[in-house]
Amino acid sequence: MKTPVLLKYVLPFFQWYALMIFLTLVIDYFLHRFNLIFVGRYFGLIGTLVIIISFVYSLRKRKIIETGSPKKLLELHEYLSWAGSILLLVHAGIHFNAVFPWLAIAMLLIAVASGLIGKFLLKKSNELLKERRQELMGLGLTNNDADKKLFFDSITVDLMKNWRVVHLPITLLLGILSLMHIITIVMFAK
Numbered sequence: 001m002k003t004p005v006l007l008k009y010v011l012p013f014f015q016w017y018a019l020m021i022f023l024t025l026v027i028d029y030f031l032h033r034f035n036l037i038f039v040g041r042y043f044g045l046i047g048t049l050v051i052i053i054s055f056v057y058s059l060r061k062r063k064i065i066e067t068g069s070p071k072k073l074l075e076l077h078e079y080l081s082w083a084g085s086i087l088l089l090v091h092a093g094i095h096f097n098a099v100f101p102w103l104a105i106a107m108l109l110i111a112v113a114s115g116l117i118g119k120f121l122l123k124k125s126n127e128l129l130k131e132r133r134q135e136l137m138g139l140g141l142t143n144n145d146a147d148k149k150l151f152f153d154s155i156t157v158d159l160m161k162n163w164r165v166v167h168l169p170i171t172l173l174l175g176i177l178s179l180m181h182i183i184t185i186v187m188f189a190k
Helices: 005-033 039-054 056-061 070-092 099-138 143-149 151-160 163-188
Strands: none
Touching (some): 005 151, 039 056, 143 151
């Protein structure tokens, strides 16, 4: 049988997520290495603006704006959100003196993970599962036999179908926590 859904689609998801973390660490390392730590503060503003720009897709999807190709705007949303997340992670660094930033970063990591699930996993996994079911049925297997052979792939796809249930509220919570972080920085800036 062909490559399982887990290896074909879940592994690339983890690779993109790991690449995000790796790039964050590399950028942070070089900022510290060349004594440019102060630049990380500006990454917070730039990363936030990049992510805000990425929400043009959401506005188009909800028909608040009428211009732009939804497919191109989705791609823009995906890549800008990913790049903005790297900047925000570098900005966050490792600081244990504030709660809002850490909660916002936790929400950011979950939002990115759920977004990557939607991007890389769900659509392709659904298509692959349908193709495999058709192949098995074409070989003369009954519906029950095909279901048995595709059991673990079906469970994987069913779990991934719930990604929006996590993505939207976590993104909203990320926005609220980020706003609270910004407000407290403005209020208590020295």
